[in-house]
Amino acid sequence: MIVEIRGLTVRYGPEGSGVRAVDHVSLDVDEGILYGIVGESGSGKSTIAMAMMGLLPHGASVEGGSISIDGFEVTGRKESQLASFRGRTASLVFQGAMNNLNPLMRIEDQVAETLLLHRMCGRKEALERARRSLELVGLGKQVWRLYPHELSGGMKQRAMIAAAVVAEPRVLIADEPTTALDVITQVQIVNLLRQLREKLGMTVILISHDFPLVSEASDRICILYGGKVCEVGSNSHIVRKPLHPYTAGLLNSVVSLRERREIMTIPGEPVDLSRPPKGCRFMPRCGSAMEKCSLYAYDSYSPEPGRLVYCEMYSGPDGNTEA
Amino acid sequence: MEILKLENLEKHFEVHSRSRVRRNLIRAVDGVSLAIPEGEIHSIVGESGSGKTTLGRMVAGLLEPTSGSVVLGGVDMFRSGRGEIRNLRKSIQIIFQDPYASLNPRFTVRQILEEPLRLNRLPVQEGDLLDTLRQVGLTPPEDFTGRYPHELSGGQRQRVAIARAMIVRPRFIVADEPVSMLDASMRGSFLQLILSLRKRDGITMMMITHDISIAHYVSDRISIFYRGKVVEQGRADDVVLNPAHPYTRALIESVPSFSRGDSEGSRHPEVPSDVPDPATGCMFRNRCPKAMVACEAVPGATEIAPAHFVSCHLYGGTGVK
Numbered sequence: 154m155i156v157e158i159r160g161l162t163v164r165y166g167p168e169g170s171g172v173r174a175v176d177h178v179s180l181d182v183d184e185g186i187l188y189g190i191v192g193e194s195g196s197g198k199s200t201i202a203m204a205m206m207g208l209l210p211h212g213a214s215v216e217g218g219s220i221s222i223d224g225f226e227v228t229g230r231k232e233s234q235l236a237s238f239r240g241r242t243a244s245l246v247f248q249g250a251m252n253n254l255n256p257l258m259r260i261e262d263q264v265a266e267t268l269l270l271h272r273m274c275g276r277k278e279a280l281e282r283a284r285r286s287l288e289l290v291g292l293g294k295q296v297w298r299l300y301p302h303e304l305s306g307g308m309k310q311r312a313m314i315a316a317a318v319v320a321e322p323r324v325l326i327a328d329e330p331t332t333a334l335d336v337i338t339q340v341q342i343v344n345l346l347r348q349l350r351e352k353l354g355m356t357v358i359l360i361s362h363d364f365p366l367v368s369e370a371s372d373r374i375c376i377l378y379g380g381k382v383c384e385v386g387s388n389s390h391i392v393r394k395p396l397h398p399y400t401a402g403l404l405n406s407v408v409s410l411r412e413r414r415e416i417m418t419i420p421g422e423p424v425d426l427s428r429p430p431k432g433c434r435f436m437p438r439c440g441s442a443m444e445k446c447s448l449y450a451y452d453s454y455s456p457e458p459g460r461l462v463y464c465e466m467y468s469g470p471d472g473n474t475e476a
Numbered sequence: 477m478e479i480l481k482l483e484n485l486e487k488h489f490e491v492h493s494r495s496r497v498r499r500n501l502i503r504a505v506d507g508v509s510l511a512i513p514e515g516e517i518h519s520i521v522g523e524s525g526s527g528k529t530t531l532g533r534m535v536a537g538l539l540e541p542t543s544g545s546v547v548l549g550g551v552d553m554f555r556s557g558r559g560e561i562r563n564l565r566k567s568i569q570i571i572f573q574d575p576y577a578s579l580n581p582r583f584t585v586r587q588i589l590e591e592p593l594r595l596n597r598l599p600v601q602e603g604d605l606l607d608t609l610r611q612v613g614l615t616p617p618e619d620f621t622g623r624y625p626h627e628l629s630g631g632q633r634q635r636v637a638i639a640r641a642m643i644v645r646p647r648f649i650v651a652d653e654p655v656s657m658l659d660a661s662m663r664g665s666f667l668q669l670i671l672s673l674r675k676r677d678g679i680t681m682m683m684i685t686h687d688i689s690i691a692h693y694v695s696d697r698i699s700i701f702y703r704g705k706v707v708e709q710g711r712a713d714d715v716v717l718n719p720a721h722p723y724t725r726a727l728i729e730s731v732p733s734f735s736r737g738d739s740e741g742s743r744h745p746e747v748p749s750d751v752p753d754p755a756t757g758c759m760f761r762n763r764c765p766k767a768m769v770a771c772e773a774v775p776g777a778t779e780i781a782p783a784h785f786v787s788c789h790l791y792g793g794t795g796v797k
């Protein structure tokens with residue numbers, strides 16, 4: 154297990170008020186896999202990613218839980234202790250970051266910057282490694298000395314990935330890396346992430362609200378709703394036989410190009426984090442809700458090997474509670 | 477009868493780049509002709525930067541074309557008298573791409589909905605206002621009328637933007653990426669709303685989207701946009717099930733789907749993304765797996781099946797320019 158998150162709880166704003174954007178989230182990621190995290194806007198995906206890097210924005214705090222990456226405990230660390238962890242153990246491609254490239258800096262210099270910032274090597278070696286990294290993501294010589302505005306969206310995203318992997322991290326987290334790109338380029342970025350996993354044995358965590366896209370890329374998938382995990386399982390399990398009613402609703406509401414059918418919708422509104430319902434956060438929209446759902450203590454059940462679901466439907470005699 | 481007719485519509489922007497002395501001309505919309513019959517939903521599908529919003533703004537009368545014409549309900553948007561154009565404005569509404577930017581933050585939902593009525597000198601009727609909110613799923617409507625945009629979620633804002641367009645009961649709506657901010661389940665409700673409005677009011681709509689699955693779901697016809705030009709146009713089923721242009725094919729081939737979930741190995745679309753645009757001829761040719769010498773000329777449109785048009789030399793499109 155290269156990533157182990159236990160009971161992670163993150164709050165924005167002061168204690169007692171503010172919102173719990175991530176609430177008792179636990180995740181286990183095996184080394185060398187492509188792990189997808191799916192959730193709608195506001196479900197806490199970026200917050201989890203930033204917490205994993207020890208990079209939560211000002212005003213956010215880890216209220217509880219632990220995050221261990223390659224044996225390194227991230228929570229409660231000082232900045233100085235995180236410096237050697239970032240980039241080498243884990244690296245994050247931030248959501249929307251491709252629009253924040255420095256317009257005055259050549260691409261190769263921006264990629265080398267990561268190494269220089271962490272004082273990992275000298276200037277000359279940094280540039281060499283930057284170029285190797287750019288080549289790895291499919292950006293050849295003719296691109297190295299260009300400026301960001303001379304690159305297409307897809308090329309910029311590749312450059313961001315090159316910068317993230319230049320120090321050869323064990324874990325790469327990509328937060329919505331395809332959102333602003335057209336579908337043709339999306340496929341190419343996803344293929345690149347798979348190649349990084351296959352060629353370098355890197356563990357890749359792909360975060361997106363695009364469920365079909367994540368399902369094309371991932372080995373395992375975690376579904377988030379309102380800051381909580383709904384279920385975790387292998388890609389094919391989740392897609393073929395969803396356990397959580399929310400996952401099933403999501404699958405039904407995707408507009409598919411290949412089969413023209415009625416789209417079903419999940420009734421109701423997304424959860425308001427400042428006033429979350431008691432008990433299961435999905436309960437107000439759930440067709441299978443029962444009385445005990447408003448009381449439930451957010452337990453996980455494992456009705457099938459290799460799967461985990463946080464839903465009281467599985468609390469019967471067959472579902473065995475995991476601690 | 478067609479309600480909207482675009483003829484050879486063009487919008488070019490001149491941009492001066494700081495680092496280069498050279499002036500660049502961006503052909504954001506480059507010779508678009510299309511007609512939308514009354515009661516039809518026509519989708520414009522294209523990648524980011526292909527000129528969709530620019531087209532939509534011209535159709536809504538908000539941006540003057542470089543050349544060509546927009547004729548709506550028989551009236552030329554940019555060449556008719558003021559009175560005629562003012563009347564026209566009543567019958568057309570636009571739902572803007574970004575509900576964060578397009579709703580006045582100092583207005584309550586009620587004020588936002590009253591504004592287009594006032595602009596069009598229509599009476600404000602309380603019942604209508606509440607009904608419109610109900611139709612877009614903001615229920616109970618009384619809970620929403622007093623709220624400001626920052627008190628709404630992204631999806632709720634998008635619904636207010638939709639309600640604002642609907643309240644004047646337009647005959648024609650331009651919807652620019654109306655569902656981009658909605659999560660998967662709300663997106664479905666919006667699409668159903670559109671279809672029911674069309675049934676009830678016979679509304680005509682030009683929907684702009686980068687998502688071909690959504691276009692296929694709601695529209696009668698689809699135009700595929702590439703670098704400011706329509707490269708393929710036809711009935712939604714024809715374009716999606718029998719795509720002809722290599723770009724349309726690549727687009728459809730690339731749409732992710734669950735059914736391919738655990739197929740091992742990655743997909744390799746034949747179309748690279750990281751190549752520069754050519755200066756002349758077919759704008760897609762540097763990425764096109766089927767490019768040939770003929771592609772150095774701009775292809776004209778060929779009708780390959782009834783009402784299914786493709787601008788590609790593979791189909792005998794004769795070169796112009």
Ligand SMILES: Nc1ncnc2c1ncn2[C@@H]1O[C@H](COP(=O)(O)OP(=O)(O)OP(=O)(O)O)[C@@H](O)[C@H]1O
Nearest residue numbers: 165174193194195196197198199200201210362426
């Ligand atoms: N700086 C902040 N201050 C207060 N609340 C915040 C802040 N950043 C995020 N939030 C809230 O925390 C919740 C989770 O946000 P997060 O950015 O993690 O969601 P996400 O799943 O990444 O969404 P998206 O798909 O839109 O990127 C949201 O309700 C959001 O409004």
Ligand SMILES: Nc1ncnc2c1ncn2[C@@H]1O[C@H](COP(=O)(O)OP(=O)(O)OP(=O)(O)O)[C@@H](O)[C@H]1O
Nearest residue numbers: 489491502504523524525526527528529530531686
């Ligand atoms: N006012 C302007 N001045 C200069 N260039 C412009 C202007 N408006 C648009 N453009 C350019 O015209 C082209 C088309 O832009 P447009 O916004 O119409 O694309 P779009 O298809 O709507 O893209 P998106 O999917 O990102 O919304 C782009 O290259 C854009 O940079």
Ligand SMILES: [Mg+2]
Nearest residue numbers: 198199200248
């Ligand atoms: Mg995010």
Ligand SMILES: [Mg+2]
Nearest residue numbers: 528529530573
């Ligand atoms: Mg646009």
